[in-house]
Amino acid sequence: MNNDFATAMRHALRSTRALNIAEATRVIQDALAGRSGSAIRTPTPDITPPPPNQRSTPFPVVPDAEVIEPLAKPEAEEPAEKVGDFAAQRRLRKPLGEAVRILRESRLPSGVFGSLQGVGLPGLAKEAPPAVVPDGAQFQARFFTCPAGSRSYRLYIPASAPDRPRGLVIMLHGCKQDPEDFAAGTGMNVVAETHGLVVAYPGQSAANNASSCWNWFNPADQMREVGEPSIIAGITMEVMSEFGLDRDRVFVAGLSAGGAMAAVMGETYPDLYSAAGIHSGLAYGSANDVLSAFSAMRGEGGVASRPKRHADGHRLRTIVFQGNADRTVHPSNADRIVAAAMPTGAGWTVRKESGRSGSGRTYARTIVADSAGRPAVEYWLVDGVGHAWSGGHSAGTYTDPHGPDASSQMVRFFLDGRE
Structure with missing residues (x-):
């Protein structure tokens, strides 16, 4: 040189x-x-x-x-x-x-x-249109601060259960996105209204990442009680306290950098969430700097993750969505997420099926149940979907409206038929 x-x-x-x-x-x-x-x-x-x-x-x-x-x-x-x-x-x-x-x-x-x-999403984001809020529902702008830092967030409170919601979903956006854009693109507020859920959308700030990416690859943001995990957990606990929710009804999900950060939250706060949804993301511990992040995203492996178990001996229940045409995050990263989330012990079963969404995308679906028959892992690999939220809406960025509805399927998996 x-x-x-x-x-x-x-x-x-x-x-x-x-x-x-x-x-x-x-x-x-x-x-x-x-x-x-x-x-x-x-x-x-x-x-x-x-x-x-x-x-x-x-x-x-x-x-x-x-x-x-x-x-x-x-x-x-x-x-x-x-x-x-x-x-x-x-x-x-x-x-x-x-x-x-x-x-x-x-x-x-x-x-x-x-x-x-x-290290989240490439390209330019368009401005999301004003959110459409049903009569009686609210889409509040809020701000949270703690010793680890401060972030703004949006909170959707459904008209169907304004005082006693049935659960909480934390939604973590990708790079070049913001809470409003992510809410519009995923349509999660509509799904939440149907099920009586509140939804919180923490927003990453440009002051902490120039492209508004969650810093999933930074060791200082991969630990409990410090950095961005502490801030996201603080927002989660604030909403839980306000609405009297317990861990069994609290979930975290995200896309790309947000999906990778959802994996971080499941690893660092397994006592706070009962399930995670990871769309086009990466497993916890896949990277510890920007070059290893590049390598992981390209499917070249990375730092080995060390998944934790809950007090009951199980790992965090996880649903994974991944497009097989994704050129930003290699689909092999979804395999690593699934491997890290597999139930422990003996007696678990695997069922595989295939299908086609109403808009024409074919998919392969793998369902892993633990020894008690409870769904522990669900993996959707969708044909033809790139780096985009499957079944999303064109009102937001990085969406593929032709795939199966990831938002609806994640909420179904989260609630696990308990309604």
Whole structure:
């Protein structure tokens, strides 16, 4: 690797740390294309370090050091017993050549750093239309804060059960989305109205991730009582307390980066949720930095997950949706999620079936029941669906209206016929 390329990478790093992602992207693209003469520009006056204690963008790449630096430091140092295994875990070391290969092969039209939006969802989001709320229902804008940080969220309160809802679904959006867009695209409010459920949509902020992705790949956001899991759990407990709900009626679901974060929530707070829905996501522990996130998304494996068990000896009940035409998150990631969620012990059974949605998409469905006959895992692999919510609505982004209705099927699995 010549000196010009190394110089370009250092310049890209400085631009990234200064939050000038456009300049960093341009420099990396020029360097990869061999345009060495244009790879370096005199830094413009607006390249300034971020203010102290502000979380920087979570994509610092340091090729000349041949390591991947921590994505973001926790807001406060945590004791070793809380950090656990991650305290001693080293970042995945990547030789410069491999780092360049990953960046080169992960190009998207929006550029190298634009492809990091694919650590959730690539592309541009359109503005969601105003939510249609039935008479008597509410779609409230709320704000939550705790020692780990603050986030806004939307809360749907159904007209069918405004005072005593039958359960709560936490919905975690993908990159370049927000709660309003995600609610419109998934149609979860309509399903919730039918079943008398409240739905909370936490919103990731651009201050914590430039593309509004949940930081599922950041070790500081993969642990209990710190980071984003603590914030999402706090929102969950706030709504549970308000409506008098217990864990048996509380569920978490998400798409892509939100699906990966739903897996994190199931791992870090198995005592808070009774089931998880993961759409086009990744298993807990699949990555611990941005390059390992790229590798995991491409189906090249990743850091091994360590699924926890509930007090009753079972893992979190999980329903998985995945499109076999997904070019952002490789379908093999769904297999890893299913493997991590499989029931323990003997006596569990597997049933497989296939079908076709009303709009024409064919699918394969695998149902795993534990020794008591209770559905523990359900996996839908949908033909022809890309990186999009199956059965979603065009009012939101990243949806495929032709697939089976993931929202309805997730709620059915969550409630498990107990209504």
